[in-house]
Amino acid sequence: MRAVIAGTGGYLPARSVTNDELAAWKGLDTTDAWIVERTGIRRRHIAAEGETASDMGLAAARAALAAAGADASDVDAVIVATATPDSAFPSTATLIQGRLGSTRGFSFDVAAACTGFVYALGVADALVRCGQARGVLVIGTEVYSRILDWTDRGTCVLFGDGAGAVFLRGMPEAEAAGRGILSTHLHSDGRHGEILHVDGGAGSTGGTGVVRMAGKEVFRHAVAKLAAAVDEALAANRLAQSDVQWLVPHQANIRIIDAMGKKLGLPRERVVVTVDRHANTSAASIPLALAEAARDGRIARGDLVLMEAIGGGLTWGAALARF
Ligand code: ACO
DSSP states (O other), X not given: OXXXXXXXXXXXXXXXXXXXXXXHHHTOSOOHHHXXXXXXXXXXXXXXXXXXXXXXXXXXXXXXXXHHTOOGGGXXXXXXXXXXXXXXXXXXXXXXXXXXXXXXXXXXXXXOGGGHHHHHHHHHHHHHHTTSOSEEEEEEEEEGGGSSOTTOHHHHTSBOEEXXXXXXXXXXXXXXTTOEEEEEEEEEOGGGGGGEEEEOOTTOSXXXXXXXXXXXXXXXXXXHHHHHHHHHHHHHTTOOGGGOOEEEEOOSOHHHHHHHHHHTTOOGGGBOOOHHHHOBOGGGHHHHHHHHHHHTTSSOTTOEEEEEEEETTTEEEEEEEEO
């Protein structure tokens, strides 16, 4: 069986905040010029009061199902990648399953920070290949605005809120005719947990519950580990860099994105970039970018798409899919 990406969808909260607006709103000692030069970020969306990861994920999921011409009765599994669930339980996936009105199958969350979508895609692909599910919603949804230290200008300017989703349809190899997820490559190294982490959480006895990051360290790991994951994905499929039609990277920083595009020898117009308008939406960033590029016609049926991400854990990985 092959897991074919039958539809994509995205959702962004209504409120979009520029760097200057953010600085004024939160009283930050920063400038638009500093943020743009170091990160490429110009604005980000911020969830409304009371708007949750399940609200946004549901909207993205509905859009993905509609794009696939599917509905809740086609869904066997809902997998949500998030670091900002509505609550410890029920899982955000189960909340979304319930609100979709899907009553068969199963649902669960995946925790791999910014690599969450690639992890969730890997799990979904495995479920489809082994026949445990046929229709799978894979959703990344995040409200990082609720886990940021708004007095720490080194982190709070980097993130935004939003959700993205894909609907995977299992098809026999012959019917898929080369389309579908070709492979996923997942990695983690818990020794580096401290350089990017949330300080405290539901089961913790202390901490502040906000993101802490050693930016330079993360940057150093990002370029080397993403390059290795991308090489691994291409080698596993006996593909060359020149076969890649679209790079859809995790959207953390334009300098990391540019470094990966350069490594692959891809011109800028073959790299899907949203970080300027969305900032880093963690697990939502890749499916949001996929949805945008599918909707505006850039990514077309048959195109080879390479995805890669790195995040807290450290976790990192890559995925290759033919649309
Ligand atoms: N505005 C103005 N000045 C700032 C800001 C800001 N928003 N943030 C930090 N500074 C200052 C610092 O205080 C420091 O000042 P000092 O020299 O007086 O001490 C100076 O700028 C340099 O700070 P650095 O942290 O060393 O800046 P750097 O050049 O490393 O850039 C950045 C910071 C943009 C975070 C960079 O390290 C980076 O992009 N790292 C990768 C982070 C990343 O991509 N994380 C996400 C990936 S994983 C995931 O998605 C969860």
